[in-house]
Amino acid sequence: MTSPLSPTATTIVTFRELVRRLTGSSADSEELPVNTTSKLFLKAFPHGGLTGPRWSPYTNQGTAGMRNLESDTPVQTPPTTAMETPRPIVVRDVWQDNLEQEFSEIARALHHHRFVALDTEFPGHVFPAPCRNHSKLSPAENYLSMKRNVDATKIIQLGLALCDANGDSCLVWQFNFRDFNKETDLFNPDSITLLERQGIDFQKNREMGINSVDFARLIVNSGLLRNPTITWATFHGAYDFGYSIKILIGRELPFDLMKFMGLVVHFFGYRVFDIKNMIRMCDGLYGGLEKVAKALGVDRVAGSCHQAGSDSLLTLHTIMKLKNVRFFGKFLIEFQLVLYGLEVDRTRLLTAPKFPKIIYVMHPGNCCLSIPYCLQPIKCGPRVFQGSYGGYYV
Known part of the structure; x- marks a missing residue:
């Protein structure tokens, strides 16, 4: 049997009924001593109501629903509202017919979303590097290998993920290009098979995809480029910036690595970070994007791997977690403008006119x-x- 003073008792009683239960007498017929109210208060609230939770004998919801002891009328308190469930993140697919509309949305989002992650999907490496281990090649050799592949192939997808300074309010766009033609263009068969398995429809891309010339025109006018307030993030981003710059300049990449990095600065600014380079300073973090994200406890919350939109979102979540967990919430300047495998003398870029x-x-x-x-x-x-x-x- 539940005590009338038990926090699990939810039956609402009047003050006089409570007096009758506590004193064992009839509150309607007997005169109460002057100090009865004080004794009842101390019996119900042994700490004098000054410490601990303010429990009421009339409800198990704290002070909500308490009655006015003088008028026997319940005190009306506003109902508690449950926390709103965060809305799921949706990857917005962009085609030729909604390209201008989506860039208008991006331009509006930039007022509060200043962190951008970039990812691309392309037909793979058609010219293998002289050595599979990038660390054994010089930055110039890595760049020439990347340039050769980027110049010979065409982009398939580009993903952009945006968030605010706290890593919240993420927005994701996936741009599907029509440039690549499976029937006539160079590609790595293993890479194309993998992309098809992950859901990329090359025929749909050819019919409904984006013209890269239109993409270049709109991204220049969107406010994303040449914007010093934006921080860019990639994972092993040499190819991501390579294809992006190829689209922007409408021609092959320059032969010189420093000129390429000058283009990176020209279009994307100085606040460019590569997670693959940053984890060199972190014990226990190595491997690809999925492995690093898993080690940091970051889950893929939208889309599937090897799709540009989903990978850009995972890149964004990973760098925000890496920043907070390993670098005290700061982006260290020593990682700025250093792309993995394309390391150059940053002082020449930072001090160049x-x-x-x-x-x-x-x-x-x-x-x-x-x-x-x-x-x-x-x-x-x-x-x-x-x-x-x-x-x-x-």
Whole structure:
């Protein structure tokens, strides 16, 4: 039998009924001594109500539902609301028909989402590197191997994941390109089989995919590029930046590694971080993205592996967890602008003056892009006209 003062008793009684139960007398017919109320209060609240939870004999919900002891009227308290369940993260697929609309959404999101993770899917390595172990090759050799593959193949997907400074409110976009043609373009058969197994429909990409020229025009106008407030994250990001820059400049990558890194700075700024490089300083962290994420306790919450949108989101969650767990919530400047396998003298990039001259390249489709004048191709056309702002039009 439950005591009338037990916290599990939920029956609501009046004050006089409580008096009758505690004193064993009839509260309606007997005169109560002056100090009866004080004795009853101390019996119900042995600590005088000054310490411990403020439990009420009328309910097991703390002080909610307490009655006014003078009027026997329940005190109305606002109902407690349950915590809202966080909405699941959805990877937004982008095709040619919704490309402009989705870039408009990205431009609006940039007001509060300043951390961006980048990932790409491509047809694999068609020209194997001289050595499978990247650490045994010089940065220049790694770059030439990457350049050779990027120049010879075409991008399939590009993923962008955005979040705020706390790693919350994540937004993910997956751009599906039409450039790659399985019937005519070079590819690694094992890579294409893996991508098909993960759900990429190459025929749909050819029919509904994005024209990379339109992508370049819209991403330049979105506010993502040349924005010093944005921090970029990748995992082993040489190829991710390689394909991105190839799209942006509309031509093959430069032969010189320093010129390539100059393009990275030109378009993406100085706040560029590669997780693969950062984990060199972390004991127990090694391997690919999935293995590093698992070691940090990061789960894939949307999509499947080897799809650019899902991988970019996992990259974003991993670098935020890595920052908080291993680097005290800070992005260390020593990791800035160091892409794994393409390590260069960062002081030359950080202290180099801005490119004094700019070339404005007119893509088909009236897309005007600016690239450093020093990267002018050997054959750039019969005439080069100086622009009104110190640039050069090709």
